[in-house]
Amino acid sequence: MNPQNLSLNPTSIRSKFTKTFLRALTRINNRRPPISPSREIYQRYRRVKIAADASMASAVGSRRTWSRAILWKIRNQRRYRALVSRRISTHAMTKRDPRENYGREVGHGSADELRRIVPGGEAMDFCSLLGETAHYIKCLNTQVQVMRSIADLYST
């Protein structure tokens, strides 16, 4: 194992994520249905992916807007879908606070796109969006590294 990827701090995000995710994988694995249709494969992939995102979000906890957004979305799937469709129609009519136009030269097009990609991005002001994005990227990197390590270890 690559030593620089190891975290010695048991409460670090990486450790919390790893433990939570591994537990979730065990649960997913134990859900053997009596018959295995091909749909089961897709279901399992979906569950693993959701478990990975949820494990990372809960490792970060509620101190970040993006992690809160993910946790809320997962816990409220049905309500979330209704809210998103409503939000899309009202958001277009809401006048943005002019203060958000700071960094006008930055190009609104990509800022809007970033808002869609970062969980919870729609509600943030531009500065918060940048900060949340940086944290989100770091955690995504951790998530990918740990998932890859687990997959490699399962493969041996």
Add this chain to the structure above:
Amino acid sequence: MSSRRSRSGQTGSSRITDDQIADLVSKLQQLIPEIRNRRSDKVSASKVLQETCNYIRSLHREVDDLSDRLSELLASTDTDSAQAAIIRSLLM
């Protein structure tokens, strides 16, 4: 459009300066491999945002691929003994 710059925000912070934004953008720049390796100070902010979107999307794709791979491996591995090994090597 009338300028609202004189009004202080709900957060109580005074106007957001261009410097603050430039600082945040440069921090983002450091995280993106595409741009970081180019070492150029001339990367525009909108380019940084664009590359950020691309990078996040590629990370999402990696998570998808890894989830796919893991779901297949789950079915065929003896997870209990593998997990003990994983925990040992990842956390200690």
